[in-house]
Every structure is written in structure tokens, then in C-alpha cells.
Amino acid sequence: MSWPLLxxxxxLYLAWGCAALAMDRHWKAxxxxxARHxxxxxRWLAAALAALAAGLCLWRDGAAFGLLLWSGLLCVSVWMVVLTLAWRDRRP
Known part of the structure; x- marks a missing residue:
């Protein structure tokens, strides 16, 4: 695995995490x-991180495979954030 892919x-994981924290429910949890929300x-940070990831994928593999790679990473990273939120949302 090369450093641009990592x-x-x-x-993208951080971008989806920021997008989730922009929702009241996750911020309060x-x-x-x-605290101020x-x-x-x-939301701007999430968009900037997603654009950075797209740029890294495009730089690493070009337009055709870079977009495919970025969309695949997008799907995997959103599921990782969903699983993280489901695991960390256990409140007493």
C-alpha cells in the first residue's frame, strides 16, 4: 500500500466522521x-477532506481508476464510521 492511498x-474516514459529528445526535453523544456545536x-472540513482524498486518488492512479478507487474508499470509509459510531454509542 502506498502512502497516497493510505x-x-x-x-475519507475523518471526513465521514466530521460529517457525522455535524449532526446533533452524534455531537451530543x-x-x-x-458545548457549542x-x-x-x-461540514466544510468534511468536504475539504473528501476533496483531498479525491485529489490523492487522482494523483496516484489517474482519472479513470482514481475515481473508481475514490468511490470504493468512500463506501468502505462510511461503513467504518457507521461501525465506529455503533460501537461507541453504548451509553450507560
Whole structure:
């Protein structure tokens, strides 16, 4: 595995994590309801990380396979975030 592919996978995982934290339910589960909720910043960060991952995939493999690779990583990373949220959402 090359470093651009690993960096793209991590960036997409973080992007979906930021997108999930932009929702009230996940934000309150993580930090509580008293904290300020930076929805707009989290959404911009998620978009920037997804664009960075797309750029890394396109740079690594070109337009045709890079987009296919990016969309595959997109699907895998969203499932990893879903599984992380399902595992970490166990509250007493």
C-alpha cells in the first residue's frame, strides 16, 4: 500500500466522521449538549477532506481508476464510521 492511498483512506474516514459529528445526535453523544456545536466548520472540513482524498486518488492512479478507487474508499470509509459510531454509542 502506498502512502497516497493510505492518506486518502484516513482522510475519507475523518471526513465521514466530521460529517457525522455535524449532526446533533452524534455531537451530543460525544461532548454533551452544553458545548457549542460548530456545524458549518465540520461540514466544510468534511468536504475539504473528501476533496483531498479525491485529489490523492487522482494523483496516484489517474482519472479513470482514481475515481473508481475514490468511490470504493468512500463506501468502505462510511461503513467504518457507521461501525465506529455503533460501537461507541453504548451509553450507560
Amino acid at each position: 492518506a486518502a483512506a484516513i482522510a 460525544l461532548v454533551g449538549s452544553a 460548530p456545524v458549518r466548520r465540520l
